[in-house]
């Protein structure tokens with residue numbers, strides 16, 4: 001079976017012209033995106049339906065736009081700009097299915113310059129040189145573990161002043177032997193515990209967070225942009241933003257790296273993992289209430305929000321679902337129940353980390369005890385003869401369509 005492996009390379013373009021070309025091409029992609037997203041939005045608001053949002057039709061419109069209205073677009077590869085419009089079709093298809101809202105505009109201030117490439121169409125890979133149409137050869141820095149694999153598609157992105165190429169190769173999928181083993185996983189503040197007694201700690205990002213916060217404050221003090229009033233950011237504000245972004249990326253990479261490692265370790269030893277069905281989206285939503293009548297949960301929630309978003313619980317779940325079968329169980333009382341005798345008592349949990357059963361005397365790490373309780377759902381499932389459907393990132397709950405009268409030309 002064929003699958004994809006993506007490698008991230010650093011780009012050294014060499015000359016200022018090439019860097020300028022990459023920024024310009026990203027700008028052209030963003031311009032075309034905003035042009036058509038705005039156009040389709042107006043059409044939808046006026047008529048309640050869209051004649052066609054297909055990529056092919058948008059491509060035809062784009063050719064016209066490039067030829068007659070915006071000749072400056074002719075400096076850049078039309079193939080790449082047209083390719084960058086493809087997600088509009090996907091976004092509208094999603095919108096009509098009822099899975100998401102209308103596609104959004106891309107702002108220069110809030111989005112990273114980037115453009116897609118497709119090998120064989122508008123890009124070539126020659127050893128460690130990436131050739132992009134109308135820009136030229138770019139030197140790639142980084143190792144490729146898939147030596148003889150064929151590159152398929154990719155994206156070129158700027159991340160805080162540095163350019164990177166993400167290249168997806170077609171590779172042969174390695175078939176993992178079936179282990180038929182299941183584990184329970186308890187996710188908590190700063191750590192995850194496995195039912196076999198292993199605990200994985202989240203990376204310490206306190207210092208990085210402090211840096212992020214400092215520069216966030218600095219940005220707020222300086223002359224920040226306001227699109228409605230047409231105010232552009234000051235140079236000092238942009239500088240502070242760059243410094244803040246350094247920390248943003250550091251935190252992201254540290255968390256991602258940890259999640260990759262943990263999910264790989266678990267997937268190597270087990271086939272199925274049971275996790276609590278935490279609605280991270282609901283949990284991170286702000287508690288109701290205002291300044292006069294504050295909700296009891298607002299303060300506690302704001303602390304929990306930070307933890308949930310930073311520890312990347314959801315990301316770990318996604319990574320696990322990609323590698324193995326993930327089954328969700330109801331999260332109630334998993335941290336209060338004794339995994340030995342089933343005694344359910346709040347006082348059993350002595351502290352955040354310690355668990356001691358008042359009935360049978362069983363003592364353990366509180367998170368490992370919870371993980372064992374989560375794994376116990378496997379036996380319950382077997383007894384009931386009922387197996388819940390596995391969670392896969394691609395399978396989505398289908399809601400009612402937003403619009404009934406949809407016409408596709």
Ligand SMILES: [Zn+2]
Nearest residue numbers: 338341357360
């Ligand atoms: Zn007990």
